[in-house]
Amino acid sequence: MTRSTTxxxxxxxxxxxxxxxxxxxxxxxxxxxxxxxNDASGPRVVVVGGGFGGATAAxxxxxxxxxxxVTLIEPNKVFHTCPFSNLVLAGERRxxxxxxxxxxxxxHYGVQVIHARADDIDPDGxxxxxxxxxxxxxxxxxxxxxxxxRWDAIEGYDRAAAEHAPHAxxxxxxxxxxxxxxxxxxxxxxxxxxxxxxxxxxxxxxxxRASLIAHYFTQHxxxxxxxxxxxxxxxxxxxxxxxxxxxxxxxxxxxVGLSGDGAVMRVDAERREVETEFGSIHKASVLxxxxxxxxxxxxxxxxxxxxxxxxxVNPNTFESTQVKDxxxxxxxxxxxxxxxxxxxxxxxxxxxxxxxxxxxxxxxxLEARWANTCYSLINPEYGISVAHVYNVQxxxxxxxxxxxxxxxxxxxxxxxxxxxxxxxxxAIAQDTWGS
Amino acid sequence: MIMxxxxxxxxxxxxxxxxxxxxxxxxxxxxxxxASSCANCHGTDGRGTMTLAAIAGRPASILESQLLAFxxxxxxxxxxxxxxxxxxxDDELKALADYFANQPEL
Numbered sequence: 001m002t003r004s005t006t007x008x009x010x011x012x013x014x015x016x017x018x019x020x021x022x023x024x025x026x027x028x029x030x031x032x033x034x035x036x037x038n039d040a041s042g043p044r045v046v047v048v049g050g051g052f053g054g055a056t057a058a059x060x061x062x063x064x065x066x067x068x069x070v071t072l073i074e075p076n077k078v079f080h081t082c083p084f085s086n087l088v089l090a091g092e093r094r095x096x097x098x099x100x101x102x103x104x105x106x107x108h109y110g111v112q113v114i115h116a117r118a119d120d121i122d123p124d125g126x127x128x129x130x131x132x133x134x135x136x137x138x139x140x141x142x143x144x145x146x147x148x149x150r151w152d153a154i155e156g157y158d159r160a161a162a163e164h165a166p167h168a169x170x171x172x173x174x175x176x177x178x179x180x181x182x183x184x185x186x187x188x189x190x191x192x193x194x195x196x197x198x199x200x201x202x203x204x205x206x207x208x209r210a211s212l213i214a215h216y217f218t219q220h221x222x223x224x225x226x227x228x229x230x231x232x233x234x235x236x237x238x239x240x241x242x243x244x245x246x247x248x249x250x251x252x253x254x255x256v257g258l259s260g261d262g263a264v265m266r267v268d269a270e271r272r273e274v275e276t277e278f279g280s281i282h283k284a285s286v287l288x289x290x291x292x293x294x295x296x297x298x299x300x301x302x303x304x305x306x307x308x309x310x311x312x313v314n315p316n317t318f319e320s321t322q323v324k325d326x327x328x329x330x331x332x333x334x335x336x337x338x339x340x341x342x343x344x345x346x347x348x349x350x351x352x353x354x355x356x357x358x359x360x361x362x363x364x365x366l367e368a369r370w371a372n373t374c375y376s377l378i379n380p381e382y383g384i385s386v387a388h389v390y391n392v393q394x395x396x397x398x399x400x401x402x403x404x405x406x407x408x409x410x411x412x413x414x415x416x417x418x419x420x421x422x423x424x425x426x427a428i429a430q431d432t433w434g435s
Numbered sequence: 436m437i438m439x440x441x442x443x444x445x446x447x448x449x450x451x452x453x454x455x456x457x458x459x460x461x462x463x464x465x466x467x468x469x470a471s472s473c474a475n476c477h478g479t480d481g482r483g484t485m486t487l488a489a490i491a492g493r494p495a496s497i498l499e500s501q502l503l504a505f506x507x508x509x510x511x512x513x514x515x516x517x518x519x520x521x522x523x524x525d526d527e528l529k530a531l532a533d534y535f536a537n538q539p540e541l
Contacts, residue, residue, distance in 0.1 A: 060471065064464075343475050350471040354464070366465050371472035371522070373515050387515040389472075389522025401522035405514070417514055424476045427483050431474040 040110060042067035043360050046128050046138040048118045048298055050074030050102060052081075053144030053330030053345035055432045060353040061142075062109040068357075071112040071136060072105060073128065079433070080171035082202060083342050084425055089168070089179050090212035091220075092380050098171060104434025121302035123323045140356045143304065143311075144330045144345065145296025146170070147201050150309070153292040154194075154267055161269035165287040169201060181286045182213065188223040189285030194264040194274060195230045196292045199310070201331045201340045203236035204386070206290050208376040211241070214249045215379040226253045227284075229276060231263040236339070237376060237386055239407055244378040244414075264289070295332035302326055310334045315397045316368050317355035318348055327352040337399055338390055343424075344372045346432055368392055369400070375421035383417030466530045469523070473531070482541040495529075495536035502528040 045068055047058045058072045078099045087093040105111040120129040121141070128136045149167060151158050157165070166181070168174040182191065191213055195206040210226050217224040226249075234257075235241075245253045256262035258277075266275040272287040294309030304311045304320040311328045312321045313335065320326045329352050330345035338344045347370040358365050373387040388402030405417060429435060470481075473490070477483045481491035490498060504510040506520035506528065520528065 064467075346475055347472050350468065354468045364461060366461075366468050369469055369472065369522075371475065371519060373476065373519070385515055387518045389519055391522070401520075402518045413514065420476070420514060423483075427478045428475045430483075431479045 040067045040069045042069060043139040044069040044071070044137065045140045045142065045356060046070075046136050047072045047142040047144065048074075048128065049144035049146060049296070049330070050076070050079055050113075051144055051146055051330065051345065052342035052428070052432055053146075053349045054142065055079070055100075055102070055105060056346045056349035057142045057144060057327075057329060057353050058105055058111045059109055059432070059434075060350045061356065062111060064353055064357045065360075066110075068360075069112070070110075071114060072102065073114050073116060073118045073130065073136075074102065075115060075117045075131075077101065077115055080175065081342065081425075081429070082169070082171045082205070083428075085168070085171040085175045086205070086209045086212045087377070087380070088171075088175055089182065089209065090216040090380075091179070091183075092212070092216075095176065100429055100433035100435050102433065108434065118298050119301070121298065121326070123303060123326060126325065139325070139360065141302075141326045142349070142352060142356070143296075143299055143302060143326060143328045143332070144349065145298045145328075145332045147293040147331050147340075148296050150292040150294055154264060154289065156267040156269065157289055157291055161267060162289075164269035165267060165272060165289050167289055167291055169205075169290050169293070178286070178288060182216065185221060185224065185285045187221045189221065190225050190227055190283070191217075191286045192227045192229060192272075192274065192282055192284035192288065194267075194287075194289045194291075195228055195232070195235070196290055197231040197258075197263075199336065199340060200290070200293050202374075203339050203341075204241075204374055204376045206230075207235060207237070207241045208378075209288070210253055210255075211245065211249075211376070211378045212380075214245070214253050217252065218249070224252075224285075227282065228253070228255045229262045229264050229274065229282065230255060230257050233257040233259055236374075237384055237404060240384040240405060241376070241378070243407070244382060244384065248378060248382065293331075295328075299328065299332050304328055305332075306334075308334065315392045315395060316365060317359075318352040319355065327356060335397055337388075338370060338372060338397060339374065341372055341374050342432075343374065343428060344370065346428060347371055370397075372402075373424065375417065375424055377418055377421055378414075381418050382411075382414045383419070383421045384414070385417055385421075466527075466534050469527060470531055470534045473535070480538045481535040482538065489541065490535045491538035492540035493536060495532045498535055499529050499532035502532060 047054045058070050061070050081098045084098050102113045106113050116130040116132050119131050166174045166178040168178040214226050261276045261278045263277040264274045272284045274282050295305050295311050299305050311333045313333050318327050329348040331340040351368045354366050370390040375385045384405045386404050389400040391400045477490050483489050505516040
């Protein structure tokens with residue numbers, strides 16, 4: 001049988017299927033919104049983290065199996081996305097436009113949302129302990145812990161330093177702090193961005209940030225410069241970025257890679273100075289340190305991280321290879337060649353949700369497939385992208401198709417990709433949080 | 436004896452059709468999982484209202500021919516869909532076209 005014939009399975013066949021008793025074994029997948037599922041009595045899935053991965057997992061678990069009891073644990077009532085936070089830094093968007101609540105999950109999908117922090121996981125007892133002392137038991141656990149900063153990686157760069165030299169790599173207060181610093185910067189100042197080695201959250205993010213801040217400077221700080229000090233020699237969409245920088249910003253943006261002595265080893269945040277590998281000192285007016293990262297802390301507590309600090313997963317299911325019944329999605333996972341992006345976290349969450357449903361009901365696993373499109377804005381009307389489809393080949397995540405925006409393209413293409421970037425943001429936010 | 440054979444036959448038929456329907460249901464879920472990636476740009480179930488064309492409820496034949504044109508680089512206006520469509524078989528693209536055609540419009 002081909003998939004094409006089954007996709008048009010009619011409503012009457014569905015009823016027939018249920019009538020035969022198979023419906024009880026095979027909950028509906030891909031059906032319409034279930035409405036309130038607060039009376040759900042099925043197995044219990046707890047989701048930790050309400051970002052792109054966690055919110056999507058909660059929603060799609062309920063879409064795939066409305067009778068599941070799904071609980072989402074997230075400390076914040078409002079989630080600010082990293083995507084488009086660079087537009088906030090450039091003064092092109094307000095914080096409210098990147099803020100999303102959990103109303104749709106609660107009111108439309110019947111997800112129980114608890115605003116608390118998950119402090120500990122007991123994998124043997126299948127229990128999550130919250131910071132308010134409550135304990136929740138689960139049949140399956142989804143962790144979408146995002147990233148934590150490696151505070152010990154760059155000398156002098158600790159939590160206190162981040163109040164002077166923000167990372168702004170988790171959107172929220174840090175974004176607003178960096179924005180205020182940029183606004184207060186002298187007209188002939190230097191903005192320094194220190195970019196980490198791979199792997200890290202949002203590979204093109206530092207370069208989009210440099211671009212949009214350069215755009216802000218063209219409007220408001222005409223003599224200001226951008227210096228990127230980089231701990232690597234190659235970066236995402238490098239050719240597209242560098243030629244666009246040349247075209248739009250001339251020599252306003254300077255990039256120094258690893259072999260040009262770009263790796264920042266020491267930070268003096270109060271003086272806004274950095275020292276590189278071979279002892280060069282650079283002084284900034286505004287210093288933005290995007291530091292090395294690791295999986296969010298709760299992943300450590302659950303015992304799912306390995307020596308790299310990230311979480312190895314079974315590529316077919318995104319279940320931890322180290323702890324049974326714990327599924328991990330998003331930036332915390334080792335999923336190369338997939339990047340650590342919000343888009344990928346969202347599609348990983350859907351694959352994990354389907355795998356959890358299969359495992360709970362004992363039906364065959366579905367074939368995993370993921371997509372990713374990362375748009376970057378060079379200015380608000382100039383967009384570039386990288387897009388891929390991924391599948392599993394020989395138990396490895398592999399690229400099925402994809403690539404970059406064309407190197408040579410008319411301005412209309414770049415404008416269209418910028419438009420699509422805004423459209424993408426609205427669509428993925430709607431798909432993840434309903435707003 | 437005849438009764439037993441009839442009973443056996445009925446049971447076998449029932450099990451077979453149940454198995455076939457379970458297979459169909461499994462394939463339907465597979466398509467729903469594939470389709471879920473499209474939501475990231477086109478909205479949940481393709482019911483987007485943004486710049487990008489809403490795809491929910493559009494005729495399956497049009498969606499399919501558009502997807503195949505993207506895949507075979509025959510769509511002049513493509514930006515990312517040419518890169519993405521190549522990651523799916525023709526059968527999968529047809530199943531996705533059918534899936535979105537069957538979604539109610541916003």
